[in-house]
Amino acid sequence: MTTPLLKATGLNLRFGAIPALVDVAIDVAAGEVVAIVGESGSGKTTLLRVLSGMMAPDAGDVLWLGQDVLAMGEAARRRLMRTEWGYVHQNPRDGLRLGVSAGGNVGERLMAVGARHYGNIRAEALSWLAKVEIDASRIDDLPRTFSGGMQQRLQIARTLVTHPKLVFMDEPTGGLDVSVQARLLDLIRSLSRELGLSVLIVTHDIAAARLLADRILVMRRGQVVEQGLTDRVLDDPQHPYTQLLVSSVLAA
């Protein structure tokens, strides 16, 4: 049994009268893809933000390799976010620098962890653009000239170039063409297989969760109502809400 990279227990958070997180516990092991599903407002994104130290809970602990994330200073947390973690935002414009070229967006993360040789940085940026299927000829273009799907792939390249151990993904395929979604799903999965990357992904796309995730957590009103092996939770759901969620999906 490997010890989890990330381990959170007893997370509670209220926004006024609204319970956003109720006694949530979660852990993620190396190389594991874990999906958090649930309807809008169920607390999925809040959980991701708390786990990544972007938001403080009212109670609970978040440990990264045994280290207390919530007690960490802002500088230490930022360093973690540049090195061992990555965060892929739902809206790629939140994760990209729009005034910097595509190559610059990827290279910047490398420079932030100490890369200085321009030729190496550009070569690495090119190789990552190829991995996410962005044509090399676009390396000097600004991301605002890219389509939404290309921006999302660029954000993923920018996030993964520094080889993080864990990537938080908030609805990474939301609002994209289905053909682009499929390409992204394949990319995320093969990277987790090949690089041993752990992924914690928030999605309302049950079909995507089935294909990507080893484990799944179902959230409703801030609570994890059911969790386990992905195909078992989806094919043999126990909780009434999970049964509703699964039976509401359109089969393609």
Add this chain to the structure above:
Amino acid sequence: MSAALRTEGLGKAFTLHLQGGTHIPVLGGVDLAVHAGECVALWGPSGAGKSTLMRCLYGNYGAGAGRIMLRHRGADLDLATADPRQVIEVRRETLGYVSQFLRVIPRVATRDIVAEPLMARGMARDEALDRANALLRRLNLPERLHGLPPATFSGGEQQRVNLARGFAPFYPVLLLDEPTASLDAANRAVVLDLIREAKAAGAAIIGIFHDAEVREAVADRLFDVLPQQDAA
């Protein structure tokens, strides 16, 4: 020598919360034991719970009662209580399942789908792809299709992709749900050979075979799956 797979008092019922909590018992008191090199055919009328039993054995459905003891890494492991990470490890190394449906990420090439479980065990990519191509050819899937995603394939072609994926790694315990349902005679013969070879190599096989010829050709014995009384 202990069985490769053994169930003790295995039971399964479904509670449909969206239908007013309707309780449907499907399996009860199932005691099944399958040894290495043996093929057991599940036998019973349609709706008796054969597929439900298969899904319980794979961990796709959670067991409601009893134990599912599986020989894994030289020791017995109870799949009924194993945690998700253990089930994933068991599926990678010990337990294979060829279902009737192919469920894959869109746009992934057929040969990659077949090679994936091999690479998950640590086989080098080139070797895994060679093995995938060879098995697909053996199942009469022409080379020109290997690089295409199977979404547009016929039912029989998709079934053969599923079979190649299930037989490529050699699982010590293999579950086959209607493995020849959509196949013509020539391909059925290939599948029979694959099953015989797996048995000879020591695999314990549990299958649902509606085709009597196939069943008689590979099954060493039948295991009765009886419909449960609808409990009031």
